[in-house]
Amino acid sequence: MHGKQNEKYEKPTLTKHYRGFMNKFARAGSSIPHDTISGVPVRGLVEQFGSPLWVVSEADLREKYKDLYRAFSARYPKVAVAYSYKTNYLSGICALLHQEGAWAEVVSGFEYDIAVKLGVPGDQIVFNGPYKTRAELERAIKQKSKINIDSFQEIDDLERLAKELGEVVKVGIRVNMQLRKVDWSRFGFNLESGQAIDACKRVASSDNLRLSGLHVHMGTFILNTKTYRALAEKLLGLYMAIKDTLKVEIEYLDVGGGYASTNTLHYHWIPGEYACPAIDEYAEAICSPLVTELRKIADMPLLIIEPGRALVDEGMYLITTVVSLKALLNNYKGVVIDAGVNLLPTCFWYRFNIRAAERPASLSDGDMTNFVNIYGPLCMNIDCIQLGTHLPSVTAGDILVISNVGAYNFSQSMQFIRPRPAVVMITEDGVEYLRLPETTEYICQLERVPGHLLKKFNSVQKGR
Ligand SMILES: Cc1ncc(COP(=O)(O)O)c(C=O)c1O
DSSP states (O other), X not given: OOGGGGGGSOOOOOOHHHHHHHHHHHHHHHTSOOOEETTEEHHHHHHHHOSSEEEEEHHHHHHHHHHHHHHHHTTSSSEEEEEEGGGOOOHHHHHHHHHHTOEEEESSHHHHHHHHHTTOXXXXXXXXXXXXXHHHHHHHHHTTOEEEEOSHHHHHHHHHXXXXXXXXXXXXXXXXXXXXSXXXXXXXXXXXXXXXXXXXXXXXXOXXXXXXXXXXXXXXXXXXXXXXXXXXXXXXHHHHHIIIIIOOOOOEEXXXXXXXXXXXXXXXXXXHHXXXXXXXXXXXXXXXXXXXXXXXXXXXXXXXXXXXXXXXXXXXXXXXXXXXXXXXXXXXEEEEESOOTTTOGGGGTBOOOEEESSOOTTOOTTOOOXXXXXXXXXXXXXXXXXXXXXEOOOOTTOEEEEOOOOSXXXXXXXXXXXXXXXXXXXXXXXXXXXXXXXXHHHHHTTOOOOHHHHHHHHHHHHHO
């Protein structure tokens, strides 16, 4: 779980004024019922599939992908969207995005396996990450995937492997740059210190490696699009240096992911839907410097982007049911729901939009919402979904909908105290399972109890 990582965000100081501003926004929409998802009644979904329930909207995801691809391909002639698998590697979600034309961006053999299982061609798999095993690299070489190298050790390992296989392997170099306050220099080679050009020279001098790509991924949830313009400009500088001094034609420039969703971070001044730049603003910031400089070149490099959050956060919901109400000592009300932080790890980052599915019977027009704490069902004090949020007067059995939960929740969720619920997708033709609810048998199937422990247990029982 993310825990303290949100400290790393470039957080503004929250003044009383902004707190009031936030609360006003939060209250504004909090009493509007969230009664359907993609046209399907929420109560019907709970009756059919139970609660809690993850719900994916096929239409929303398709629209997101199309819009993102349009924004970039309208501004740059050769674009590949490599979906960042770690964001949410449910096979149904990945399959949908591949159907739309997405490549796969993977950071482990496990994620690579999923892409292969879904039929993604090897040369449409971008293989990133600080640790790739020999077997993983061997498969990626054979499949002609785009391997972006993270360290000098990896250059040595890959060179040795390529030699053993008798191959000349095309590779990319991951570059980090000083663009933000957050330090990401642990990934790849630093530009400003000269490490990146040294790595490029090292690859260019190898008989078994061929330098073919440059990769940067500078972080996540980046709201300032000027940072992407700076990234593109610095990357162009390196591209030109390589072209002029090493006489190498780079085939792809991969600018990574990091594009925000409309969720609200805990330290945001204003709600995410107002703070999040349009995807066209990101595309413009990246493509405009690239096109200005590269259009003079006959064979422009392919532009790869690796979105995660911006593609899938908004197409997924978590439906949950109120199980009890609590009167807290600080005069707040507590609302206990059946979905915990084990299903929603990004609640440590996000202030989610949580609304009742139906207008509670006790609420008439103009009624005020209540300021409540929302807790999960786990017998752990950490299980707080949201502290100090607005909800109408709900009671046990009322259904709530938490929006924009598609990124980094399912893939980081775990069975903890309770098994994980089902995931369904709303399609044009109805509602289909993407994943069945977990059972005790499923969770325990990899466990083994050594025979002597079982025997002892039985004899103790018998002796009683
Ligand atoms: C290399 C790489 N590319 C892309 C992404 C996707 O980032 P985001 O979900 O912020 O778009 C990540 C996530 O951290 C990443 O590590």
